[in-house]
Amino acid sequence: MLVSAIRTLARRLAQTNSVTYSDADALIDFNVCYSGRILDILKIAVDRNASETEVTTPLLSSVGLVSPQIGFNGEYPFPTDLIRPLRIEVSYDGLTWRPVNFYDIYENPLSEHEEGGIQAQFSEAAPFVRFERNSFFIRPLKTTAGNISAGIHIWYEMRQAELDENGTPDIETNLHTLLAFDMAVMFAVANPSIVDTTHLNRILGNRTEWEDRFDEHYKNQFKRNSYIVPNYPNYS
Numbered sequence: 500m501l502v503s504a505i506r507t508l509a510r511r512l513a514q515t516n517s518v519t520y521s522d523a524d525a526l527i528d529f530n531v532c533y534s535g536r537i538l539d540i541l542k543i544a545v546d547r548n549a550s551e552t553e554v555t556t557p558l559l560s561s562v563g564l565v566s567p568q569i570g571f572n573g574e575y576p577f578p579t580d581l582i583r584p585l586r587i588e589v590s591y592d593g594l595t596w597r598p599v600n601f602y603d604i605y606e607n608p609l610s611e612h613e614e615g616g617i618q619a620q621f622s623e624a625a626p627f628v629r630f631e632r633n634s635f636f637i638r639p640l641k642t643t644a645g646n647i648s649a650g651i652h653i654w655y656e657m658r659q660a661e662l663d664e665n666g667t668p669d670i671e672t673n674l675h676t677l678l679a680f681d682m683a684v685m686f687a688v689a690n691p692s693i694v695d696t697t698h699l700n701r702i703l704g705n706r707t708e709w710e711d712r713f714d715e716h717y718k719n720q721f722k723r724n725s726y727i728v729p730n731y732p733n734y735s
Contacts, residue, residue, distance in 0.1 A: 500675040502529055503664040509682035513694055520686055522664065530661045532681035533668050536713070537659045540670070544717045551585060552657040554578055558589060558650025559638040561614070569685055570614060573637040578655065584630070586654040589637060591623045593647045599628045599637070614640060633648065671720075676712050680706035 500508075506525045510516060512579030541550055559570030569575055577584075587599040621627055621639035629636050637651065659669060669680060683702050687694035694702075 500667070500672070501664065502526070502662050502666050502668070504515050505529065505668075505679045505682070506664065508676065509665055509686065512679055512683035512705075513686045514698065515686060515690075515693060519690070519693060524683065526664060528682045528685045529678065532678050532685065533659065533662065533670075536670060536678065536681070538582075539713070540657055540717050544720065546595035550656050551654055553652065553654045555649035556651045556653070558637070558641055558647040560644055560646055561642055562644050566574060573617070573640045574634045575637065575651065577633050577635065578653065580658040580660075581653075582656045583659050584635065584653060584655045586653040587635070589626050590647055590650045591641055593650065594651070596724065597624070598625055599626045602627045602629050602638075604629055604631070611636075614642065618642065645651055671716055674709070677706065677709040677713050680709055 506522070506529065509525065509528075510520055513520065537550075544550070552690045556575060561570060561573070564571040566572070572628055588596045589599050607620055609620045618639050623639060627638040629638070635653075641647070641650075662668060668675060670678070680702060684699070684706060687699045687702060691699075
């Protein structure tokens with residue numbers, strides 16, 4: 500359904516109209532509800548690949564860089580729509596790619612700012628990355644001259660874009676009704692003089708049924724059967 504159709508359904512569920520529930524307020528509520536349901540999907544989905552995207556960025560030489568330039572001390576900003584990083588690969592020569600292991604700053608006994616300490620602790624053969632202030636820090640640094648085009652490859656869970664009334668939410672179409680129930684609940688909570696407690700409880704009860712459908716769908720959408728072939732010893 501289009502956002503405008505979900506809005507119309509939400510008004511009908513809340514027994515209201517465009518005067519008491521304006522298009523502008525309904526659109527704000529829709530995007531709040533939509534963002535919450537996207538986070539629910541990321542939490543309950545069996546296969547994270549359902550919401551995954553990927554981007555590349557150059558691996559920059561640290562030669563001559565100063566703070567706050569991108570690449571200084573191996574620091575790069577997160578993509579603006581990143582919710583959670585899943586995998587990073589890096590190439591120091593443009594030919595060989597290696598998965599990057601995640602680590603915590605407190606796991607490094609040497610300096611996290613002095614180049615000699617960083618290079619002594621980390622190896623290009625086994626690169627690492629840490630996260631801080633919406634940035635990621637690649638270890639070791641590329642201390643030789645020359646940047647590597649698309650030298651960093653990032654897979655991550657992506658934040659949804661806000662929609663206008665002509666947009667279509669990136670949720671299973673058969674479950675768009677849940678968003679209308681979410682909006683109706685928001686309206687009812689904000690307007691107790693319009694939606695009484697008895698009707699609010701009816702809305703909540705029906706929403707629970709749709710939430711169960713939502714949870715069941717995303718738990719099983721990408722469920723796979725695993726087939727393991729035992730490696731039996733040969734006793735002959």
